[in-house]
Amino acid sequence: MKILVCITNVPDTTAKISFTDNDTKFNKAGVQYIIGPYDDYALARAVELKEKLGGTITVLNVGEAESDPQIRKALAIGADDAIRVNCDPQDSYFTAAQIAAIAKEGGYDLILMGRESIDFNSGVVHSLVGEMLGIPSFSPVMKLDIEGSTAKFAREIEGGKENLEASLPLVLGCQEPIAEWKIPNMRGIMTARTKPLKVVEPVAVDELATLDKYTLPAPKGACKMIPADQAETLISLLKTEAKVL
Amino acid sequence: MSILIFVELDNGSIKKTSLEAVAYGAEIAKVKGTTATVLAIGNAETSELASAGAYGASKVLHANAAELATENAMAYASVLAAAVQQEGAEVVILPKSGLCDSMGARAAAKLGASIVSGVTELPDLTDGFKVKRSIYTGKAFATVAVKGAIKILGIKKNAIEAIAGSGSAEVVGFAPALGSGDFVAKVISQEKASGELSLTEADIVVSGGRGMKGPEHWQPLLDLAQSLGAATGCSKPVSDLDWRPHHEHIGQTGIKVAPNLYIACGISGAIQHLAGVNSSKVIVAINKDPEAPFFKAADYGIVGDVFDILPRLTKAVKESK
Numbered sequence: 001m002k003i004l005v006c007i008t009n010v011p012d013t014t015a016k017i018s019f020t021d022n023d024t025k026f027n028k029a030g031v032q033y034i035i036g037p038y039d040d041y042a043l044a045r046a047v048e049l050k051e052k053l054g055g056t057i058t059v060l061n062v063g064e065a066e067s068d069p070q071i072r073k074a075l076a077i078g079a080d081d082a083i084r085v086n087c088d089p090q091d092s093y094f095t096a097a098q099i100a101a102i103a104k105e106g107g108y109d110l111i112l113m114g115r116e117s118i119d120f121n122s123g124v125v126h127s128l129v130g131e132m133l134g135i136p137s138f139s140p141v142m143k144l145d146i147e148g149s150t151a152k153f154a155r156e157i158e159g160g161k162e163n164l165e166a167s168l169p170l171v172l173g174c175q176e177p178i179a180e181w182k183i184p185n186m187r188g189i190m191t192a193r194t195k196p197l198k199v200v201e202p203v204a205v206d207e208l209a210t211l212d213k214y215t216l217p218a219p220k221g222a223c224k225m226i227p228a229d230q231a232e233t234l235i236s237l238l239k240t241e242a243k244v245l
Numbered sequence: 246m247s248i249l250i251f252v253e254l255d256n257g258s259i260k261k262t263s264l265e266a267v268a269y270g271a272e273i274a275k276v277k278g279t280t281a282t283v284l285a286i287g288n289a290e291t292s293e294l295a296s297a298g299a300y301g302a303s304k305v306l307h308a309n310a311a312e313l314a315t316e317n318a319m320a321y322a323s324v325l326a327a328a329v330q331q332e333g334a335e336v337v338i339l340p341k342s343g344l345c346d347s348m349g350a351r352a353a354a355k356l357g358a359s360i361v362s363g364v365t366e367l368p369d370l371t372d373g374f375k376v377k378r379s380i381y382t383g384k385a386f387a388t389v390a391v392k393g394a395i396k397i398l399g400i401k402k403n404a405i406e407a408i409a410g411s412g413s414a415e416v417v418g419f420a421p422a423l424g425s426g427d428f429v430a431k432v433i434s435q436e437k438a439s440g441e442l443s444l445t446e447a448d449i450v451v452s453g454g455r456g457m458k459g460p461e462h463w464q465p466l467l468d469l470a471q472s473l474g475a476a477t478g479c480s481k482p483v484s485d486l487d488w489r490p491h492h493e494h495i496g497q498t499g500i501k502v503a504p505n506l507y508i509a510c511g512i513s514g515a516i517q518h519l520a521g522v523n524s525s526k527v528i529v530a531i532n533k534d535p536e537a538p539f540f541k542a543a544d545y546g547i548v549g550d551v552f553d554i555l556p557r558l559t560k561a562v563k564e565s566k
Contacts, residue, residue: 013497014516017384037498092360093353118497120380120387122362123343124350124399127318131354136319136429139347142491152433156343157316158445159492160437166430176498177491208359212375212388217523223530223540228549232561234529237545239565242527244449244506245473 001055001146003046004106006099006113006125007074008036009067013118019214026214028066035070037181038114042172044179045144046112047078053146056080058106062089062098068197076184076192087202091209092120094202096128101203103133108169110151115140115173126173136166139173248274248281249334251325251349252297253342257289261407261446262340264300268407269400270338271301272367277336282306283414284328286313286321291416298414300407306332306419312428318344320427322351327421329356329395341399342445349397359393364400382497382520401524402445402503444493447476449506450525452495454480454518456511456532456551460488465555466510472562478502480512496521511551514539531555 011017012032020027035043046057059079061067064086071082083102089095103111111133116123123139130137142161143154151170155162184192226234238245250270252263259267267283274281283297283305294305308324325348329337337358339345346362353360361376365386369375374391379401391398444450451470457463470477477493484494495502497517503524510531512518519542522528530539531547531554540546547554 011381013382013520017381019385092350092362096350096354118382120363121382121501122360122399123346124353124360124362127322127347127350128354128360130319131322131351134426137347137351138318138430140343156492157435157437158343158443159441160435160490161492162435163433164430165433206357206393208357208391208393209361210390210392212390214380215377215386215388217384217386220542221544223543223546225540225546225548228547228554231547231549231554231557234545234547235558235561235565238506238527238529242506242544244527245562245565 001049001053001110002106002108003050003055003057004060004103004108004111005039005043005046005057005074005079006060006111007039007043007070008114008117008119009033009061009063009070010036010117010119013037017216023213023215033066033070035074036114036117038116038118038175040181041176041178042112042114042174043074043077043079044182045174047182048179049146050078058083060099060102061085062087062095064088071197072192073184075195076188077182078188081195082197084197084199085202086199090211092122092124093128093208094205096125096132097205098202099125099129100132103129110146110168111171112174115175123173126171130171133171135169135171137171137173138164140175141172142175142178144172144174144178246277246335247279247332248277248336248338249284249329249332250281250302250338251284251345253340253344254285254287254289255443258293259285259297260340262342262402264407265402265405266338266340266400267297267300267302269367269405270336272405273336274301276370280304282332282334284308284325284419286324288314294416295413298412299409301410302414305414305416307416308419308421310420310423312423315432316344317427318347319351320423322348322355323424323427324419324421325349325352326355328419335395337395337397339397339399341401345399349399353397356395357393358395358397359391360397361389361391362399364398365404367405379524383501383523384520403524403526438490442476444476444478444495444500444502447502448504449473449475450478450502450504451475451508451510452478452480452512453483453489453510454512455482457483462552463489465552465559469508469555469559469562472559480518509539509543510555512539513537514542
């Protein structure tokens with residue numbers, strides 16, 4: 001069983017978002033970076049599958065050297081080796097093309113990643129990669145088991161879930177509750193230091209979309225407080241003032 | 246060139262967010278001096294599909310092969326790509342949803358198209374083709390220059406107001422060849438709550454947090470939701486504790502909603518929860534803790550006991566009708 005887990009290096013979910021360079025660059029000052037929360041679920045399930053079935057886990061990041069601490073963390077959690085495609089990805093298609101290029105060489109049975117990155121929230125990379133490789137893709141996957149060469153999995157659909165079966169290889173975009181996040185132990189952290197991390201340069205891709213500038217939402221006005229003993233007035237305010245009822 | 250819009254069907258009806266997509270596509274068509282064509286996949290009456298004309302579509306392609314009755318992103322992507330080629334479409338609009346993200350992406354890879362998901366406004370066509378999209382889970386926006394010969398856009402709820410005019414679209418059958426490769430997954434079963442309003446489609450959402458104290462205390466919240474015709478949601482701790490089903494979890498790692506009105510009951514307002522609701526037009530927070538962070542993100546706030554306030558609000562809604 002060869003598993004490829006793609007991880008993003010993203011600002012922590014509580015990070016304050018701001019921009020520099022005339023609103024053309026994300027302000028990294030004081031921002032804590034983490035493995036994308038959805039990717040972290042995918043990684044955790046990959047580690048569980050490896051414990052059960054044997055095999056190897058390769059972790060892949062499309063990003064610059066600042067991703068390395070998160071890649072080392074993924075190695076500490078249980079991945080065997082890592083590849084980083086050295087670039088600053090700005091477009092889903094570009095990112096997917098990098099992943100597909102690595103995946104073609106590696107011949108993986110299973111390619112796992114989060115359902116979306118929490119910086120750009122596109123939720124399209126898994127499906128792009130699947131199509132680029134000519135193999136099926138599914139998202140968001142919330143349960144996954146492997147029996148022989150068959151994946152038995154559940155996908156969240158509107159208002160419920162769908163249980164599916166498909167033959168490997170597959171690309172899956174993952175979300176909770178596929179597994180519990182794993183915290184690396186001391187032994188994992190020590191061995192991660194010497195596990196191989198290969199850095200490769202990106203393949204060329206036509207420029208399909210580029211970032212122009214960033215903007216922040218308009219600041220929210222003050223909250224209008226309604227005394228609890230007059231709670232009913234909320235309904236008339238929602239009707240006449242906010243005009244949403 | 247032309248504009249192609251994919252619409253999602255729910256029990257044979259075009260979803261509201263899809264009508265917004267039609268209005269969005271029709272607006273671009275108007276500026277570009279071309280026509281807007283709709284693609285619908287699955288079972289629906291011709292009269293329902295023709296109603297897309299009221300939102301500016303001139304033609305509806307209806308793909309209704311038996312194999313397409315069940316939602317299948319890979320097969321739908323093949324149908325979409327075939328429609329793009331048949332119509333010579335240069336701009337493709339989809340409403341943002343799990344299905345549309347997946348099928349739009351696979352179609353983009355087939356066509357070598359640009360794909361931009363989470364678009365919040367009409368494009369700026371004065372200098373190329375630029376769109377504004379939501380990033381950092383609603384905490385910021387990016388303006389993206391879209392450069393592919395074919396541009397696929399996933400538009401967020403409320404990116405445009407869909408106002409029905411008059412007019413009816415011509416509905417024509419569409420039956421591209423379907424490859425077996427798109428039907429490799431076996432659907433074993435579907436577990437779907439019946440009769441529930443869709444969270445992502447709903448105009449009003451009433452949501453509960455740990456302040457609701459337990460699954461057995463949810464009735465007052467459900468009553469208020471029912472009186473408002475609202476969908477119900479919950480915070481992450483609530484779904485983690487299994488008080489409510491996982492598909493109700495709203496937040497950074499759950500469902501992102503953008504209703505006109507979001508009412509948070511007993512939810513403190515952790516930044517991860519706010520990330521899932523910050524696209525709402527009006528937010529109401531009800532919490533007994535006056536220091537709850539939700540009050541900083543809300544438009545209206547009530548400090549008090551949810552079990553006292555919710556029944557009174559329900560009564561007030563009923564009386565105001």
